[in-house]
Amino acid sequence: MLTPAPEESLAYFTSLLGLSVVAESDGAWYLRGYGDYEAYSSKLVAADHPGIGHVALRTSSAEALERRVTWLKSAGIDGAWAEPEGGKGPSYEFRDPDGHLIRIYYETSKWQSPSDARPAMKSNHSRYVGNGANVRRLEHVNLMASDVRACREFWESGLGLRTLEVIRRPDGSEDGAWLSSTVQGHEVIYVRDHVPGGRGRLHHLAFWVDSREDVLRAADLMNDAFVPIEAGPSRHIPIQGFYLYTREPGGNRIEVCSGGYLAFDPDDDPIVWTQAEYAAKPGWGARLPSTFR
Ligand code: FE
Numbered sequence: 001m002l003t004p005a006p007e008e009s010l011a012y013f014t015s016l017l018g019l020s021v022v023a024e025s026d027g028a029w030y031l032r033g034y035g036d037y038e039a040y041s042s043k044l045v046a047a048d049h050p051g052i053g054h055v056a057l058r059t060s061s062a063e064a065l066e067r068r069v070t071w072l073k074s075a076g077i078d079g080a081w082a083e084p085e086g087g088k089g090p091s092y093e094f095r096d097p098d099g100h101l102i103r104i105y106y107e108t109s110k111w112q113s114p115s116d117a118r119p120a121m122k123s124n125h126s127r128y129v130g131n132g133a134n135v136r137r138l139e140h141v142n143l144m145a146s147d148v149r150a151c152r153e154f155w156e157s158g159l160g161l162r163t164l165e166v167i168r169r170p171d172g173s174e175d176g177a178w179l180s181s182t183v184q185g186h187e188v189i190y191v192r193d194h195v196p197g198g199r200g201r202l203h204h205l206a207f208w209v210d211s212r213e214d215v216l217r218a219a220d221l222m223n224d225a226f227v228p229i230e231a232g233p234s235r236h237i238p239i240q241g242f243y244l245y246t247r248e249p250g251g252n253r254i255e256v257c258s259g260g261y262l263a264f265d266p267d268d269d270p271i272v273w274t275q276a277e278y279a280a281k282p283g284w285g286a287r288l289p290s291t292f293r
Contacts, residue, residue, distance in 0.1 A: 001205060002047035003250025009044055012248040016225055017207060017256070018132035022111075023086060030086050032111060033207060034126040035136035039087045039109045042138055042205070050251035052202035054101035055141050056091060057159075057181075057188075058108060065092070065106040071158050097154050098145035098193070099200035104159070133218035133256055135207035140186045142203040142255075144193035151190045152177035161188060164263050165238040165271040167278045175275065178238050183262045185239035194293055204245065206255035212242045218256040222246050231292055234285030235259070237278060238271075245292070 003009040010029055013019045019031040022039060027046035032039065038058075045053055059065040069092050072079050079094035087109030096102055111125045119127045128134075145151045148166075152174065155161045161179040164186065168174050178186045191203050209215060215233050222229055222244070230253065231245040242259035281287060 001042060001202075001250075001252055002045050002049060002051045002053055003248070003252065004046075004048055004050060005249045005251075006044065006046035008249035009252075012227070012254075013042070013044060014132075016132045016221060016227065017254070018130075018134045019207075020126075020131075032126075033135045033137040034124075034128060035208075036138060037110055037125055039111050043086070050202075052100065052141070052143070052200075052205075054093065054103050055143070055188075056088065056103040056105060058088075059104055059106045062106045065104060068092070068104055068159060075158060077158075095200075096143075096145075097147060097150040098143070098190075100143050100145075101200070133207075133209060133221055134214065135209055135256060137208050139184075139206040139208040139255075139257055140189060141205055142189040142191060144198060144201040144203045145190045146193050146198065148174040148177050148190045148192050152179060155179050155188060162263075163270040164268075165273065167238075167273045167275065169275055175278075176238065180263065183264055185241065185260045185263060191293075202252065204253035204255050206241075206243075206257045209256055209258050212258050215242050215244050215256055215258050219244050231286075231288050235283050237273070237281065237283050240283070 006027060013031055019033055021029050022032055023030040029044045030040035031042045031044060033041060059068060072094055077094050079092055082089060082091045082093045084090050089105045089107060091103040091105035093103045113126055117127055152163055156163060161181045163177055163179050165178040166174050167176040176191045178189050180187045193201055219233050227246045229246050232243045235242050239260045241257045244256045246254055248254050
């Protein structure tokens with residue numbers, strides 16, 4: 001994640017969200033939630049503008065990584081291997097149809113707590129210290145795209161994610177698509193970029209907390225820290241996630257989320273919302289503000 005206000009952003013991610021810094025170098029900080037199993041889940045980088053540098057996803061095996069690279073090459077997608085970084089990789093780097101930089105990798109390093117900070121249960125990755133909003137892990141990434149459907153089909157056919165929900169217009173184009181590689185309701189999301197010429201932009205990054213009450217607690221914390229709350233706490237229509245959206249000091253939209261459903265049916269058809277069905281807002285809670293789009 002890029003930020004033009006690195007010190008202030010770092011304070012937001014650590015003191016307010018509750019991530020910890022595991023390494024730093026030259027205006028970059030590697031961050032993790034207490035439940036992230038890898039050494040880090042996010043990297044904050046000083047830049048002259050906010051946004052996303054790249055998104056990296058781990059494959060299920062070394063062979064799966066080779067198969068994905070073979071598919072990308074056969075589909076004529078430009079790509080190149082990137083050197084291991086922060087204990088992850090090598091990774092294969094390419095762009096999605098909207099120009100977002102994506103990396104896939106298999107080799108990684110798993111978090112080992114220092115001996116004086118081991119959790120009591122060896123099944124936990126870190127001690128539960130309850131800092132700030134106490135986010136457990138990185139949950140999902142939401143990217144904007146001028147052609148949501150092309151991006152969704154790219155991930156489906158090229159990278160093996162399945163679509164759980166879409167919002168579709170009569171012309172077949174899509175306003176949003178929610179994809180996952182696991183039973184988790186969403187891992188990669190695309191929403192329509194309404195800015196003409198907008199390309200490769202981030203909509204938001206989301207971090208998980210264990211309960212809806214924890215989302216409300218995050219709202220209390222953010223409010224008293226004078227962090228602008230853009231939306232929520234409320235419940236989304238797609239995946240039914242319970243959300244809070246704030247803007248971190250660098251300008252990126254960050255979500256604290258919980259709830260939502262898990263997708264256990266392996267051959268379920270995607271839920272398709274028409275624009276009218278979505279606009280009718282079948283769920284409770286306040287409507288999203290216009291700034292959200
Ligand atoms: Fe979200």
